[in-house]
Amino acid sequence: MLVCMTVLGNATPQLTIRKNEQVPNQNIALGIPNQLFGSYLAVVTGGAILSPSQIFYIGTESGGGVTNVSNFVLVNKEGTVIAGPVDHKYLFEGPPLGEVGSITFTDVIALPEGTNALFLKGNVETSFQVNVQMVTGTAPSLWTVTDLNGTPLPQSASATGLIIGQTMTVRGPSLTVSFTSGEQTVIAGSQQVSFGSYVFDATQSSEDIRVSVIPGDYRFNEATSATDLTNIRLYGDTTSVTTGYNVLNPTRFGAQTFTLDGNGFIVPKGTIKTIQVRVDVRSNITGTYQWRVQENQAWSFIITGMASAQSAAITLQPTGPFILHVIQHGEVAITKVYTPSISEKGDGTDTFFAFSVATTGEPFQGGIVSFRVQADPSTRFQIGNGLIHPKLTSGGTSLESVLIPWQVDAAVTSYHVSFNLMQAWEFPKNTEREFRFILEYDNGLQTGDEVSIVFDDDRENIFTGVTSGARVKATLPP
Numbered sequence: 001m002l003v004c005m006t007v008l009g010n011a012t013p014q015l016t017i018r019k020n021e022q023v024p025n026q027n028i029a030l031g032i033p034n035q036l037f038g039s040y041l042a043v044v045t046g047g048a049i050l051s052p053s054q055i056f057y058i059g060t061e062s063g064g065g066v067t068n069v070s071n072f073v074l075v076n077k078e079g080t081v082i083a084g085p086v087d088h089k090y091l092f093e094g095p096p097l098g099e100v101g102s103i104t105f106t107d108v109i110a111l112p113e114g115t116n117a118l119f120l121k122g123n124v125e126t127s128f129q130v131n132v133q134m135v136t137g138t139a140p141s142l143w144t145v146t147d148l149n150g151t152p153l154p155q156s157a158s159a160t161g162l163i164i165g166q167t168m169t170v171r172g173p174s175l176t177v178s179f180t181s182g183e184q185t186v187i188a189g190s191q192q193v194s195f196g197s198y199v200f201d202a203t204q205s206s207e208d209i210r211v212s213v214i215p216g217d218y219r220f221n222e223a224t225s226a227t228d229l230t231n232i233r234l235y236g237d238t239t240s241v242t243t244g245y246n247v248l249n250p251t252r253f254g255a256q257t258f259t260l261d262g263n264g265f266i267v268p269k270g271t272i273k274t275i276q277v278r279v280d281v282r283s284n285i286t287g288t289y290q291w292r293v294q295e296n297q298a299w300s301f302i303i304t305g306m307a308s309a310q311s312a313a314i315t316l317q318p319t320g321p322f323i324l325h326v327i328q329h330g331e332v333a334i335t336k337v338y339t340p341s342i343s344e345k346g347d348g349t350d351t352f353f354a355f356s357v358a359t360t361g362e363p364f365q366g367g368i369v370s371f372r373v374q375a376d377p378s379t380r381f382q383i384g385n386g387l388i389h390p391k392l393t394s395g396g397t398s399l400e401s402v403l404i405p406w407q408v409d410a411a412v413t414s415y416h417v418s419f420n421l422m423q424a425w426e427f428p429k430n431t432e433r434e435f436r437f438i439l440e441y442d443n444g445l446q447t448g449d450e451v452s453i454v455f456d457d458d459r460e461n462i463f464t465g466v467t468s469g470a471r472v473k474a475t476l477p478p
Contacts, residue, residue, distance in 0.1 A: 027170075030172045049148070061134070074119070130170055176315040189281060196276075215300035218253055224288070330429070357369075368421070
């Protein structure tokens with residue numbers, strides 16, 4: 001048997017450096033250690049290598065100042081520092097970036113064969129100008145490379161080009177603040193009703209934000225008083241962030257100030273958070289009240305960066321006001337929807353007529369709905385025998401009632417029917433609910449007979465407000 005073998009010579013290790021495209025351009029923060037300046041992929045082929053020195057360049061826009069960056073380290077993908085810390089060396093100022101410096105690491109790092117993700121991190125001092133961009137760069141020719149025995153390795157001619165990393169923008173703590181405009185009507189005596197919301201936008205901030213003090217502006221019409229609204233609190237989600245002495249009970253109009261509990265309200269960088277204003281309303285009052293943020297109140301906020309403790313740059317977008325109308329009680333209206341024509345025979349499945357109950361201002365408990373079923377004179381003596389089993393239905397629930405004769409000159413001309421809606425239905429605020437009135441009737445009523453529905457203003461049709469407790473007479477259809 002003939003066996004052929006190929007003897008392979010030892011491959012020479014090579015280093016290639018690329019920009020790590022998995023890492024995006026991003027914002028970096030002032031005064032916080034280990035900010036990311038750039039990320040690179042060190043690709044090693046032909047065997048593991050050692051690198052006793054590595055040089056990076058750093059450049060900033062004019063005004064940025066590379067003298068205001070320091071404490072650079074080189075970190076692997078596990079987060080372990082493999083070189084540094086070191087400071088940079090100032091080189092020159094000029095186009096295209098402005099100031100340029102070099103960063104030289106002299107720690108020996110070992111790079112196994114394969115792709116090694118490396119991260120260049122450092123500190124941007126608080127004296128650095130914000131909103132300035134910077135980049136870093138390196139090349140294999142700027143690295144000293146040896147094999148594992150310490151023998152220097154030559155670099156290919158293609159390894160001399162500078163590899164530019166990510167563009168980083170230096171940001172300080174910053175927050176955009178706005179206040180929602182809008183209006184609502186509430187009942188006197190209501191508790192913790194919405195009075196607008198602050199919106200905090202930290203999408204452009206370099207770090208998490210702490211909100212400690214929030215100003216606002218309180219107004220009301222001449223017929224009312226500053227003390228009409230009490231127990232004014234701020235809520236982050238469903239939790240009050242102003243309790244105890246930090247609850248606001250204003251005694252005058254104009255500028256007001258909230259001091260938030262404990263460590264304040266935190267807005268993580270890159271997020272938008274909302275704080276809602278809620279108030280209690282005194283009983284037995286009416287009026288109009290407003291809350292907003294004035295343009296000149298930006299200086300009254302106390303907002304800082306969580307890590308740097310630096311005052312945040314605040315962009316105030318004045319909006320509003322939020323208007324609160326206070327009334328004594330809500331209203332109920334009954335509207336007739338339709339009255340179908342009478343058929344030869346009613347078996348209790350057809351709608352005799354329909355109406356709706358509409359609420360505004362507050363929720364209501366079901367009240368008494370009362371009306372008359374009335375025939376024309378030609379049917380006045382037949383109606384008493386013709387109508388039976390009155391029923392009111394809505395949403396699958398029904399109520400039975402009885403017909404009470406309504407007599408004129410000893411003759412039955414109509415029947416009064418009354419339903420206690422409290423037995424089956426409640427009416428949420430600002431809603432409308434339809435009801436269908438169903439009757440069985442026999443041939444006492446004939447096709448073409450005129451039968452009408454009359455809501456009497458002197459009858460009940462009274463509902464109870466859930467918030468106000470007031471008994472409110474419904475407005476009726478003509």
